[in-house]
Amino acid sequence: MKTAQEMKPNSVALIDGQPWLIQKAEFTKSGRNSAIVKMKLRNLLTGSSTETVYKADDKLEPVILDRVAVTYSYYSEPNYVFMDEEFNQYELNKDDLESVMPFIVDGMTDVCEAVFFEGKVVSVDLPTTIVRQITYTEGSARGDTSGKVMKPAKLSNGTEVKVADFCEIDDWIEIDTRTGEYKSRAKAPV
Known part of the structure; x- marks a missing residue:
């Protein structure tokens, strides 16, 4: 058994005897309230979808696929x-x-x-890290050297990712598929 907090997107849990694919899982911890996990689920047998909220420490049974x-x-x-x-x-x-x-x-x-x-x-x-090419991004702002400066960039399929300020159009970047975040610049794939 795993807690709801340990369940990640694309994993499957057995809920009420039915296998449910976790499409999205958002962990939220607010001040006085207990931590919760908002999940978007899809039933693997019927194809129906639902959204539900679990306490972070609720137990779910993972299914090995x-x-x-x-x-x-x-x-x-x-x-x-x-x-x-x-x-x-x-x-x-x-x-x-x-x-x-x-x-x-x-x-x-x-x-x-x-x-x-x-x-x-x-x-x-998908693999944990993928390499994609930037098709559009704004020029970098001069003078802002206060720390990790990020700006929006578009990939060839229209997806928008926040990248480091020094990235330019046609640069290849590494992206973490679990979080959708920019990791670093990369060399073009062979």
């Missing part, structure tokens, strides 16, 4: 198609990929993991 290495292949309305090493194709719709959608781009070569429950693919996990 099968995983297969896959790469993104193409978009076929309304599904995103991923392929494994044996050329098996797995289709997922946008709702199944909600937590990783900001980082999916055409031509990406990142090796992902398809997550299976009872033989059916239910989600895809």
